[in-house]
Ligand SMILES: Nc1ncnc2c1ncn2[C@@H]1O[C@H](COP(=O)(O)OP(=O)(O)OP(=O)(O)O)[C@@H](O)[C@H]1O
């Protein structure tokens with residue numbers, strides 16, 4: 501589960517929408533995606549913290565990336581969550597992956613009576629990487645069957661939410677009517693400022709850090725943990741980008757330079773689009789996003805259709821291309 505180094509900031513609109521779906525139910529499966537570290541897990545966990553306390557709600561959260569034990573991947577309604585590890589027993593795969601796959605069966609087989617007349621919320625965090633792109637479509641279809649089962653067996657309402665920051669899954673899932681896609685973007689400028697102040701960022705650096713992180717909370721926390729040493733942070737990013745774009749840097753120099761100037765030009769170049777999505781450097785932007793929707797801003801590398809996940813990626817790539 502996500503490290504809670506700092507108090508949860510804002511996301512009021514997003515929380516309100518999720519709470520509404522939890523109460524009224526949502527059809528079909530709700531897929532949340534967005535830049536790495538933008539706060540998907542934290543939003544889910546904070547959401548579940550709130551609704552878990554409500555009467556008549558059954559909530560189960562699974563961290564599909566957690567490999568430790570079935571118990572450590574689970575969070576939610578205690579009388580269900582505490583029984584699941586014994587029911588599931590020993591698994592031959594990483595715990596989170598195994599649990600994400602088996603959970604619908606476990607609920608159907610053992611907890612039918614517990615869902616009767618309840619608002620049921622199932623949250624499956626970061627499911628795409630552990631399960632694999634090749635099965636994510638069929639898995640999501642199974643989640644829809646599970647959603648229908650919950651409703652048919654007397655749940656008052658049902659809401660299944662899954663998340664991913666895996667770059668290619670959005671396109672795969674977009675082909676199907678059993679899922680709807682929703683994007684969470686980085687924090688808005690005002691929330692970013694609050695987060696920076698909470699972390700005691702020097703006032704003289706506030707603006708520069710906004711222009712480098714674009715409000716990405718993980719990037720901001722990383723910088724705080726590095727004592728606001730921007731050079732060191734950028735040099736770590738440089739190593740990462742150099743490694744993930746190794747061949748492309750030489751082979752597609754001209755095309756990459758073009759994308760640096762106009763991010764939406766990736767739409768004209770499917771190969772570059774795939775490379776940058778695959779490396780998780782850019783993300784599509786759905787307008788509107790679930791809550792805060794970033795306006796087009798070329799200074800921050802935010803186009804109408806695509807954006808750099810954090811603006812620093814563009815700056816670092818610029819330097820790498822200059823040097824190559
Ligand atoms: N609104 C917020 N207020 C304060 N801290 C936040 C907020 N959103 C996220 N964080 C913090 O930022 C970090 C990254 O968030 P989180 O892990 O939720 O991102 P993510 O989108 O789930 O990332 P990934 O794509 O890798 O799964 C965490 O330490 C989290 O606690």
Ligand SMILES: [Mg+2]
Pocket residue numbers: 540541542625626
């Ligand atoms: Mg996450």
